[in-house]
Amino acid sequence: MFRKLLTFDEALKTIRQQFKPKPLGIEEVALLDSHNRVLAGNVKAMIDVPPFDRSTMDGYAVRARDTFGAEENRPMSLKVCGAVGIGEPTKITIRRGEAAEIVTGAPMPEGADAVVMVEHAQRSDSNVLVFDAVATDENIMKAGADIRKGETVLKTGQLLGSREIGVLAALGTTKVTVYLVPRVAVLSTGPEVTEPGRKLSFGKIYDTNAYSLSTGVLESGGRPIYLGVFPDDLSQLQKAVREGLTKADLVVTSGGVSVGPRDVMPKVLGSLGEPGVVICGVAMKPGKPTTVASVGGTPVFALPGHPTSALLAFRLFVRPVIELMAGRKREAGSEVKAFAGMRMFPAKGRRTFVMVKLNRDRSDRLVATPVPSGASGAITTLEKADGFVEIAENVQFVDVNEQVVVHVFKVSDEG
């Protein structure tokens, strides 16, 4: 097994080329269950919306030309030949000199081509006085004005939120074809790692990674399958990862990947099948020991055990793969520009990611200040950070007040 660090860009390219991540398949779900799912095909309107010319006002359906010349002190008189209700077919036909009562949303009767607002009309028995002329199509929403039959209204890869689901309902849709949700097996290893809920003996720490990675999977559009914590024993880990490979479309582990004879994950990844290990360390900080294998095309990501490193490597390498498998388009706009709150030094020759907190200074400028990491094992670093700044390999330092791009972690909520 080789131990040659790839550059960060080489690592991204290797992942793209090895796995060519793409949607795993499609399924049909009920419209009400389609929230947060991804459309697996363009949606064409099979009907016009609205399906008929409808009045947008309460008033009188008329032939526009019959109102020409009507004014406040010179009203036109039309004969009321009936009333058009909402939601019901009408047999009424408007002839010259005639009008029909109509309400908002009701279909226009045959012959009429405009609506006089009730405020501009005065009823007297079987006639109505019209005090204002209307133009053709005035106060009418034409059939197909909102959505035209045949029009592509939603496209493949669209994440379905409340507005998209509303449009699908308007077209009469009850079932939607969406991409399958990728299944992602998650496990942790490390001789010091204990499952939460158990007693913590001396020298041990509780597992955080399986939990934060599982929720990271959810947030990427995948479904996590939690396998548990395993001792760093070759055969137990082989068995666990094999279980992951049968149950899931992708396996993510954390721990056991640092350089050293005791670090078992590279051996595990090298033993599961062809082509095996494709990345064995990346020139980046944090996340250097990240190891990636392909087992018959299924990706296995062995991330570092340090919580910050694990979550960052997940975000940079694993999340894009899950998103592509889920059929999601990569979201733009989770980046903001800010000024460096202090000088930031990258690790020499490594792509460096600095966790930062965003604040506004007195002149309302957005300032990015590195979160003190305490030590590389700190769990709270990421929790305190609003995002990270990426520093290229050849940069000596980022000076205070220099403009930086912050990749924001949490752009919460939608609606």
Next chain:
Amino acid sequence: MFRKLLTFDEALKTIRQQFKPKPLGIEEVALLDSHNRVLAGNVKAMIDVPPFDRSTMDGYAVRARDTFGAEENRPMSLKVCGAVGIGEPTKITIRRGEAAEIVTGAPMPEGADAVVMVEHAQRSDSNVLVFDAVATDENIMKAGADIRKGETVLKTGQLLGSREIGVLAALGTTKVTVYLVPRVAVLSTGPEVTEPGRKLSFGKIYDTNAYSLSTGVLESGGRPIYLGVFPDDLSQLQKAVREGLTKADLVVTSGGVSVGPRDVMPKVLGSLGEPGVVICGVAMKPGKPTTVASVGGTPVFALPGHPTSALLAFRLFVRPVIELMAGRKREAGSEVKAFAGMRMFPAKGRRTFVMVKLNRDRSDRLVATPVPSGASGAITTLEKADGFVEIAENVQFVDVNEQVVVHVFKVSDEG
């Protein structure tokens, strides 16, 4: 029943005062099921994280003072008295002139107060040569350095994402106390409204509101209960809303609220119990017919039937109530500043909300351009909009290039 329009601000105030929305109760869920739930209490750390002083490097645990004066060409020799493994208790005590092998993450042995990196040491049989002095606490992460026992790590109202769940796991948490998810009953009415999936007869349109409002409920932190489409018949609607009142913590309807004898929802809302209708129209555009009742303290929101009006009124009036019932803190930061792409005219005397699309112009300025609404019934207006601009009642118009605040609809994703 009165028909006096409230101002927009009065309407907000009435809702706050009538319902005093607050969390509905608490429950305990498994940590892995707590994603997107809201913490119902502050979380204090019951342990230190890490729980012991741990090495942050591979190397040798030493007494720092034994290395003072060590240099590249004047190494200090220490006696290696053992090795400290990761994840296991150690009986080793480091005395003067002694060192112990140690790996990253392993607990510091008794007596040692620093770690010499393996790169600065050279082993020879039972001794190790140290080529660089270390200071006290160097390469050690002290117990509690990440999280101190007794410290409040997460606060009531915190939405649980991957990072928060990671912190909870680090503390050994398996169950989390979260607020109950508010149940929201959703129904539609209107003589022209047909449930998707049924055949559309002439003059009818498909229901969109129940679907988009249901997903809006999800996105606000509630659980929608879909009741269906009902004809605008007093007794059927009374029965439906009563069903909603028994099944849910809040009822949202759309349709049947315009002024007019045929609009039945105000009558329904006035007939269900005390105190009854508290808002009967709001001086706003769109959303004017919005009607709100309190039935023994349970809110019933009757929103307009027009899709854009319904979703906007939902967002402005209903969503904040659901969020408070869910225990969520209101999210800040879903607003951006932009320049008006064209002149915007508010409706006279009404708080006006203009749907806009955001684009960057040639000089990279963010520009907000109104989405042509076609007509008030347009379903695609909201789908095309990125957000809305709020214009106060006393403003004549917003001029082109004037700065406006855009309330952004979709801030997608988290992670």
